[in-house]
Amino acid sequence: MNAPERLFAPPAALDRAVFAARRRALADIVGTEGAVIVPANREQPRNRDVHFPFRQDSDFWYLTGFPEPDAIAVFLPGREAGELVLFVRPRDPEREIWDGRRHGTEGAREHFGADEAHTLDAFDAQLPGLLAGRRNVHVQLGDRPELDARITACVQRMREMSRRGPAAPEALLGLDASLHELRLIKSAAEVAHMRFAARVSAAAHIAAMRAVAPGVQEWQLAAEIHAVLARHDMEPGYGSIVAAGANACVLHYVENRAEVGTDDLVLIDAGGEYHGYTADITRTFPAGGRYGAEQAAVYDIVLAAQQAAIDTVRAGTPVADMHEAATRVLTQGMVDLGWLSGDVDGLIEQGEQRRYFMHGTGHWLGMDVHDVGRYRVDGDSRPFAAGMVTTVEPGLYVPPDDERVDARWRGIGIRIEDDVLVTDGEPDVLTGDVPKTREAVEALIASARG
Incomplete structure (x- = not known):
């Protein structure tokens, strides 16, 4: 049986260079005093043991090109140790038999341009060090209340410790004037x-x-x-x-x-x-x-x-x-x-x-x-x-x-x-x-x- 033919040839795929260029443009807006936190979408249950087809969060995809759910991107313009930090699901051979291969931390670095990658369970411990000295945190509050609470709790702890350590962020800003202006x-x-x-x-x-x-x-x-x-x-x-x-x-x-x-x-x-x-x-x-x-x-x-x-x-x-x-x-x-x-x-x-x-x-x-x-x-x-x-x-x-x-x-x-x-x-x-x-x-x- 012959497969149905396409009517039109598709455009060239977006490669790593495209996403890197977007991050450079975002860095020009946010500056070295800012940090950007963008979560991936989560899988949504459709009925018992079945999920709706996964579609990545647009902001997260625009910034990273990473296709998996339940990840978090932290973008830190000017950071000497690397600007893009990804928190991703760990490799899990048993789950991968059922759901498909995961990229893991190694894949996040090798294939998606992450300068640093950790598993998701390290996010709360790593975040204070990543935000240290950053004046503003750009995050779309209200979209993910659970993540909002973790970020605000982190900032509050940093403020309480600021006399003995690096300065805590002063403000949480939305993405409308930064990432969303680029997407427009x-x-x-x-x-x-x-x-x-x-x-x-x-x-x-x-x-x-x-x-x-x-x-x-x-x-x-x-x-x-x-x-x-x-x-x-x-x-x-x-x-x-x-x-x-x-x-x-x-x-x-x-x-x-x-x-x-x-x-x-x-x-x-x-x-x-x-x-x-x-x-x-x-x-x-x-x-x-x-x-x-x-x-x-x-x-x-x-x-x-x-x-x-x-x-x-x-x-x-x-x-x-x-x-x-x-x-x-x-x-x-x-x-x-x-x-x-x-x-x-x-x-x-x-x-x-x-x-x-x-x-x-x-x-x-x-x-x-x-x-x-x-x-x-x-x-x-x-x-x-x-x-x-x-x-x-x-x-x-x-x-x-x-x-x-x-x-x-x-x-x-x-x-x-x-x-x-x-x-x-x-x-x-x-x-x-x-x-x-x-x-x-x-x-x-x-x-x-x-």
Whole structure:
């Protein structure tokens, strides 16, 4: 039997040099007075004796490339004995028979660039010596309360002993202004991974569009998406949304168990993750092959709003302009359709548009589908900069029981979403391979039906 072929060649893998370069960049931000502590993810039980598939913590992976659970990275810029210290699970021949080989302390040094490595049980004893003389500790408090308690207890003990030993850290700082700012700006290698994830995810959406027909189940369309991803060594970057008819008015609908009706629109919000980097695409298309008159009217407004928002994704433009551009087009559209009445500026000021457009227009994208990075700096909307990647995803949703609008609009939910790379020139739409004009969508479905 021949194995299914990939549609696209994957990018070059990230090697040790990439992770080392990230640590050098982080050192420039944190300085020699700082220390960074980042834990790996833990395995999560699914049911008895079974765990969910393991996915590494994004911060930990970004800094180390180490793939195992239950590890802790301590990064100490400028430390003469070595900057990266990893605490990892010990080798365990018996567990390795069941769960696979562990790298252990030796592997952490040889394969992942750790300057020093210890088993996890040494963390509490080693930490005071590692933090001695460091003024600040950068750690994302609140994510791992048990680890937070160990770190704060260590710092407190060091303060109590500071008269007889090295100075204790003075402050615990979050990662938003350090590691997360680095993650926000994508390198060329990261862009290559995201472009690959976007191309494969686009092909997956096209496969679902070709498979749509009245009577299919939502989960069957999800299967079309996931099959394309699996053939490219990818998995869903988040829970796939396949919402037929009024289900599309539930923003995070994930049941995917309903049957697609003849006159339904199908909203699919799905994206694949490739080696830590995810895409995020939404398309809304007609099960019967052609948009109805009301569906078409709403769709054209959403598409126009998205196009207006994408045009703002330019270096130097405030991030807030993207949402403002989409909101203005959508609100005018709601007035034109008779859903709202009044002056557009006044309606927006009063928040009336949130009846049918209740979410933001986009979010950062990268290793996490809702990626890290601040949207405001010093109280102002930050400007876009080359290397950022954002989604652009306006939508309109009329609940099926909303009696404020005519019955012909009820149950319509439409969202259109693309992933856009900020460059020094025009916006680079990474997910542009998926048709989104009504004519192109209808032509694709018609071609699949012969």
